Amino acid sequence: MLDLHRLRLLRELKHRGTLTAVAEALSYSPSSISQQLSVLEKEVGVPLLEPVGRRVRLTEQAEILVAHTEAVLEQLERAEAELAASMSGLTGVIRVATFQTAALALFPDALTLLREEHPRLRVQVTQTEPETALPALLARDFDLVISEEYPGNPNPRYAEIEQEDLCEDEIRLALPRRLGETLAGTDLADLAALADHPWVMEPAGGEPRQWAMALCRNAGFEPDVRFESSDLLLHARLVEEGHAVALLPDLVWSGGPPAEGVVLRSLPSDQRRRRLTTAVRRGGGRHPAVRACREALRRTAGTSEAGAGANQPGADI
Template sequence: MFDLHRLRLLRELKHRGTLAAVAAALSYAPSSVSQQLSQLEAEVGVPLLEPVGRRVRLTEQAEILVAHTEAVLERLERAEADIARSLTDLTGTVRIASFQTAALALIPAALGLLRERHPGLRVHLTQLEPERSLPALQSRDFDLVLAEEYPGVPDARSPDLEQEDLLEDPLHLATPTPATALAALADHPWVMEPADTPARHWALTRCREAGFEPDVRFETTDLLLHLRLVEEGHAAAFLPALVWRGDTPTVPLRQLPDARRVFTVVRKGRNTHPAIVACRDALRAAVTG
């Protein structure tokens, strides 16, 4: 029988890309990871890694092993969930990653509900954009991720992940002074999220449909900085409603027919764990409250 610990190292290598990254994530020496994978190759009896420049690539046989390892780990997570459901009190730690606006608008209220309902549950939160948090979820760095999807920019999801819709977040055109139409901002400076992000792709599409290429002078994932630049008259921006959740907007807004989808994502096998169920319940309550 193959050693599960070594199989997990092989799986980590597939998701993290390099031996050094695996070693750093698991607090091992790179030589130890390499040695363990060499031992796994000896167990299996076929090569599992092949050199590609200074990196390594998994062989076809290694990919087969990783697929089976994923199934074993999913089954073990289901076992962990079954054990947790058999207990009276909900304890332990749940690791959540969330993008900025959801973290600001929803997480504090959800934490309050979790503290009231499950005082023995410890929540660890990391602010992280979906482009990084979703791969980290697959690598088991997190237990639950709050993610977003912009109109017309569907993101391919791994079959190992399960998602649940949380809310539709309306999108607005935010300007220093009232604008009659998007096209009126053709010569105005813009702040947008960085290139190659779904938000940037959607924003460029909207501007091009209005007949112009935006003059993007400021790039950041920090939507509060977007708002500040609009308030000070330096740029126009596209901003979601969550930026103002509970507050009065401080700049002129024009609601667009689009909305981004906000949802939670977990690994399959983890979705029935009481801690995940409790977190999702609290997040839904934060949305409606």
């Protein structure tokens, strides 16, 4: 009989990449992880790891074991969900990962709803970007992740993850007021009128930056990105002070309308909205804590979406 604990260590290695990362995540020493995997190799009678430089990778037989381990863990997720559903009252801990604008616009009200309706449920929220959070969900660091998908740039689909739509969020061109007034009669459909102006964008490598760069390049120019930050409140401030042009989602303004120094203009219809989703490990969507959290977020998103749309000035392009 194969040992599930050792199989989970092998699975952790697949998702985290190194023995050191597995050891840090599980509070073991790397040598202890290595010893346990050596025992597993003896149990199955075939090599499970092969060296690649200073790292190791899983053999074909190890990948087979990991696939079956995923199936076992999915079934255990379902068992845990059924057990929780059989109990009166919602208790325990749910660990949620979200990115900045969703954290600011959705979570305060969602947490209020959860506190009122499920006072014994402990909700732990971590702000991190989806490209980091989704692999961490697979590694069981989180129970639920809020993710985003930009127009024409679909996210990778993981077979082990269940996703559910949360809401859509319109993205608009944010201009300093003086520039917005200067370009008031200009057709900005291709954004080319902004080719000579400085931009603020999110750091290179992430989906928001890839989408924004593609949008500008499709309009025929390479944007002058002078400022990089994952903090969209800083983006808004730089626009307000006249230092940059930005592409900002409506959720940035959930606390109130844009400042007087900011003019918003709509993007072309096929590039206007990003899609927000909630993601859980396959089998975990039935857990009462996950269902309660998703419901609170849906209710909050409905309110935020309606409020955000009502506050936006600027003509459609």
